[in-house]
Amino acid sequence: MTDETTSRSPAVAPAGFARKYRGLSDRAVAWLFIGPSIFLLLAINIFPLIWTIRLSLTNYRANRTNADVDWVGLRNYERILTDPDIWNSMQATAHFLIWTLVLQVLIGFGLAYLINKKFKGNDLWTTIIVLPMMLSPAVVGNFWTFLYQPQIGLFNYVVAFLSGVDPSSFSMIGDVNLAPWAIVIVDTWMWTPFVMLICLAGLRSIPDSIYEAAECDRASRWRQFWTITVPMTLPFLMLAVLFRGIENFKMFDLVVQLTGGGPGSITELTSINLKREAFEKWRTGYASAYAVILFVTVFGLASIYVKALNKVKER
Amino acid sequence: MSFSVTEPSRLQKSVAGALVVIYALVTIMPLAWIIATGFKSPNDAIAYPPKVVFEPTLEGYVNLFTTRTRMSPDALEEIGQPETWYDKIVRQYDMVISGPSRYGERFLNSVIIGFGSTFLSVFLGTLAAYAFSRFKVPLKDDLMFFILSTRMMPPIAVAIPIFLMFRQLGLSDTHLGMILLYTAVNLSLSVWLLKGFIDEIPVEYEEAALIDGYTRFQAFYKVVLPQATTGIASTAIFCLIFAWNEYAFAVLLTSGTAQTAPPFIPTIIGVGKDWPAVAAGTTLFLVPVMVFTILLRKHLLRGITFGAVRK
Numbered sequence A: 001m002t003d004e005t006t007s008r009s010p011a012v013a014p015a016g017f018a019r020k021y022r023g024l025s026d027r028a029v030a031w032l033f034i035g036p037s038i039f040l041l042l043a044i045n046i047f048p049l050i051w052t053i054r055l056s057l058t059n060y061r062a063n064r065t066n067a068d069v070d071w072v073g074l075r076n077y078e079r080i081l082t083d084p085d086i087w088n089s090m091q092a093t094a095h096f097l098i099w100t101l102v103l104q105v106l107i108g109f110g111l112a113y114l115i116n117k118k119f120k121g122n123d124l125w126t127t128i129i130v131l132p133m134m135l136s137p138a139v140v141g142n143f144w145t146f147l148y149q150p151q152i153g154l155f156n157y158v159v160a161f162l163s164g165v166d167p168s169s170f171s172m173i174g175d176v177n178l179a180p181w182a183i184v185i186v187d188t189w190m191w192t193p194f195v196m197l198i199c200l201a202g203l204r205s206i207p208d209s210i211y212e213a214a215e216c217d218r219a220s221r222w223r224q225f226w227t228i229t230v231p232m233t234l235p236f237l238m239l240a241v242l243f244r245g246i247e248n249f250k251m252f253d254l255v256v257q258l259t260g261g262g263p264g265s266i267t268e269l270t271s272i273n274l275k276r277e278a279f280e281k282w283r284t285g286y287a288s289a290y291a292v293i294l295f296v297t298v299f300g301l302a303s304i305y306v307k308a309l310n311k312v313k314e315r
Numbered sequence B: 001m002s003f004s005v006t007e008p009s010r011l012q013k014s015v016a017g018a019l020v021v022i023y024a025l026v027t028i029m030p031l032a033w034i035i036a037t038g039f040k041s042p043n044d045a046i047a048y049p050p051k052v053v054f055e056p057t058l059e060g061y062v063n064l065f066t067t068r069t070r071m072s073p074d075a076l077e078e079i080g081q082p083e084t085w086y087d088k089i090v091r092q093y094d095m096v097i098s099g100p101s102r103y104g105e106r107f108l109n110s111v112i113i114g115f116g117s118t119f120l121s122v123f124l125g126t127l128a129a130y131a132f133s134r135f136k137v138p139l140k141d142d143l144m145f146f147i148l149s150t151r152m153m154p155p156i157a158v159a160i161p162i163f164l165m166f167r168q169l170g171l172s173d174t175h176l177g178m179i180l181l182y183t184a185v186n187l188s189l190s191v192w193l194l195k196g197f198i199d200e201i202p203v204e205y206e207e208a209a210l211i212d213g214y215t216r217f218q219a220f221y222k223v224v225l226p227q228a229t230t231g232i233a234s235t236a237i238f239c240l241i242f243a244w245n246e247y248a249f250a251v252l253l254t255s256g257t258a259q260t261a262p263p264f265i266p267t268i269i270g271v272g273k274d275w276p277a278v279a280a281g282t283t284l285f286l287v288p289v290m291v292f293t294i295l296l297r298k299h300l301l302r303g304i305t306f307g308a309v310r311k
Helices: A001-010 A017-019 A026-055 A076-081 A084-115 A122-136 A137-147 A154-163 A180-205 A210-215 A221-249 A251-256 A270-279 A284-314 B012-039 B061-065 B073-077 B086-093 B101-135 B139-150 B155-169 B175-199 B205-213 B218-227 B229-245 B248-253 B261-269 B275-296 B300-304
Strands: B066-069 B095-100
Touching: A001 B101, A017 A122, A026 A137, A026 A284, A026 B101, A026 B155, A026 B175, A026 B218, A026 B261, A076 A284, A084 A122, A084 A180, A084 A221, A084 A270, A084 B012, A122 A180, A122 B012, A137 A180, A137 A251, A137 B012, A137 B229, A137 B261, A137 B275, A137 B300, A154 B012, A180 A221, A180 A251, A180 B300, A210 A221, A221 A284, A251 B300, A270 A284, A270 B095, A270 B155, A284 B175, A284 B248, B061 B066, B061 B086, B061 B101, B061 B275, B066 B275, B086 B095, B101 B139, B101 B218, B101 B229, B101 B261, B101 B275, B139 B175, B155 B175, B175 B229, B175 B248, B175 B300, B205 B218, B205 B248, B218 B229, B229 B275, B229 B300, B248 B261, B261 B275, B275 B300
Parallel strands: none
Antiparallel strands: B066 B095
């Protein structure tokens, strides 16, 4: 037993001292160490996922435990994919996802580029910029409702001060046209530093010698930026987009506290919509099918994206 | 200073510096505003134009931690003069303090659940990470990916069966339930990060210890653990921050005994639009995280990218 394990892992334990072991074999230790983690993940992640899939094929309602549960096959899925409300949520999510990614990538990369100029005190200012990202999104969403108050809110006041409009004439979270932007602004304020940090790591990974060589070849600064800086930070940037994309697809806490999905259902992102179906209307089976569709979508998009990312890395 | 083509010029540095400083100032304005609002009186908080200079008061904090009742002038006379500073603040509005609010309890719940789940996820994570780093585990890459993928699920998607499961097992609204749940969510981060840290510790040390007659366990906790302390500490703080900030599961699975602060803070506002109390509650809840962030700035990147970006 012991011999078998060691011969399977020559890099770790040369066969020589295998016989000196007292106590458990490596394999036993390995399973003893990994087992509890895998068990917990199975119990709290995988088992519920399988249960969700099972529930999605029924008309079960969690608030009526005594009612008969019928198998409805794929009917829940069919109803979801033809439900206009859900397509509205998908649209709201797409708007939120696309604009937050665009803004965060542009501002985040810009900031990283500037910070990489290594001016004095850049560490301090970087730390300050990073603060919002570490805070609780729900609490952040809640206090931004205060900043967005018409008239008394700081945001309205600053906008009014800069543009000359009346600060009580617009309400960021009460107006159908402005609310989708209200959530984009807060998310961008909160998460741009994340993209910035990753871009900064990318910029710092480019060796100086490449720029020196380019300088010798008389490449212009502009050309250096597009042929060295951008392509070499691209894998990092794409990684940042992946992380932010997954997170914002799942977005719940920040927006639910900020607008609650309103006004009407204009900022009702898929997770908020799902929560209403599952825990307010108690259509458990239907909501489970919805959850499965969301999970498959995010997993599918992420896998395609990771393939693209790997291609860029190989280049 | 020697000449270098890659060193930015003085002008470039000052322009870059100025732009970044402007952005940083704009970014902290909302935070500074909330902290300031916590020290305003309710009237100052909703003043127009917004007040930058104001007379600081602890009213918000008093209101945050207490419940108050309004009394008739006769009843107030009977009670007599207010004795403590916080009684005096409340008495301005003809009110008396009738008891503590729930904020203290909710904050304590956040502390218990945060530290409990952090301890468990780091403990389990260290063991698993060590095994993944040092042993030949069948399907290692698949298992690692499986652990990572558990993080991709929208919390609301698994919340339905977890809600049902907890109801069945009597774990709804209990500290234990929330600790187990947050441990499971944090495990992926903790395993990935710690594996990176342990990978960097040379195997030779353990091999030497094994040859000297240590068992695997002894080698693990006498040789590897002491060297992984920094990694373990920064992983722990990331797990703690996550558990501290989490809202979706907390709002769905807790309502009373085990409710943490994030679902509670928005309810402080009540009918009275008591913005200073909300701001005070927000400040107390956010400041510990800000302090940790400043202390941790060197390890930040690795923690938030699952170890994908190293320095």
